[in-house]
Amino acid sequence: EAQVTQNPRYLITVTGKKLTVTCSQNMNHEYMSWYRQDPGLGLRQIYYSMNVEVTDKGDVPEGYKVSRKEKRNFPLILESPSPNQTSLYFCASTRTGSGETQYFGPGTRLLVL
Amino acid sequence: RKEVEQDPGPFNVPEGATVAFNCTYSNSASQSFFWYRQDCRKEPKLLMSVYSSGNEDGRFTAQLNRASQYISLLIRDSKLSDSATYLCVVNEGGRRALTFGSGTRLQVQP
Numbered sequence: 001e002a003q004v005t006q007n008p009r010y011l012i013t014v015t016g017k018k019l020t021v022t023c024s025q026n027m028n029h030e031y032m033s034w035y036r037q038d039p040g041l042g043l044r045q046i047y048y049s050m051n052v053e054v055t056d057k058g059d060v061p062e063g064y065k066v067s068r069k070e071k072r073n074f075p076l077i078l079e080s081p082s083p084n085q086t087s088l089y090f091c092a093s094t095r096t097g098s099g100e101t102q103y104f105g106p107g108t109r110l111l112v113l
Numbered sequence: 114r115k116e117v118e119q120d121p122g123p124f125n126v127p128e129g130a131t132v133a134f135n136c137t138y139s140n141s142a143s144q145s146f147f148w149y150r151q152d153c154r155k156e157p158k159l160l161m162s163v164y165s166s167g168n169e170d171g172r173f174t175a176q177l178n179r180a181s182q183y184i185s186l187l188i189r190d191s192k193l194s195d196s197a198t199y200l201c202v203v204n205e206g207g208r209r210a211l212t213f214g215s216g217t218r219l220q221v222q223p
């Protein structure tokens with residue numbers, strides 16, 4: 001089954017404690033993205049990757065890092081989480097990034113205390 | 114100014130009603146357009162693409178007006194299961210894939 005998986009689905013942490021949210025897709029897609037979704041603001045892109053070892057900033061990259069060492073995986077790293085990073089996070093992938101359908105993971109709900 | 118703007122709603126309609134949502138976008142060079150559906154606390158899923166000539170998929174009709182830079186979604190004969198948030202999505206081209214509106218919430222009532 002074609003899918004995007006994320007882990008963990010729910011996470012409560014404290015300010016400053018490094019965390020990683022994993023994302024994996026099994027569709028051999030080149031393009032992967034991370035979004036955060038906040039009430040009234042919609043989905044905002046954090047980082048994206050057009051292929052292995054190619055990553056770039058989206059609209060709200062501050063406080064986040066990503067890596068793309070393999071095509072299927074695109075982890076999101078919060079080196080020192082802060083309460084304003086409390087949000088719902090989605091990973092997504094698409095074949096080429098040219099506006100085709102994006103497939104989303106189920107989301108990770110993060111609370112930073 | 115937001116790049117993609119939608120009325121947040123909620124739109125509360127009875128079953129069987131026809132309801133329409135509009136969305137405006139600011140970048141005249143935008144290349145492709147979509148409506149996504151998002152159920153509460155779930156991931157967005159593609160509802161339909163929007164083509165210049167307009168397109169229909171069952172009870173759903175999408176239209177694009179490039180001159181006025183707006184996109185519409187019409188839902189006929191609303192069902193309870195149509196209750197969700199509808200996201201207007203624009204591909205502005207370049208290296209970023211998609212820009213999302215903040216969504217319009219629809220609540221269909223029995």
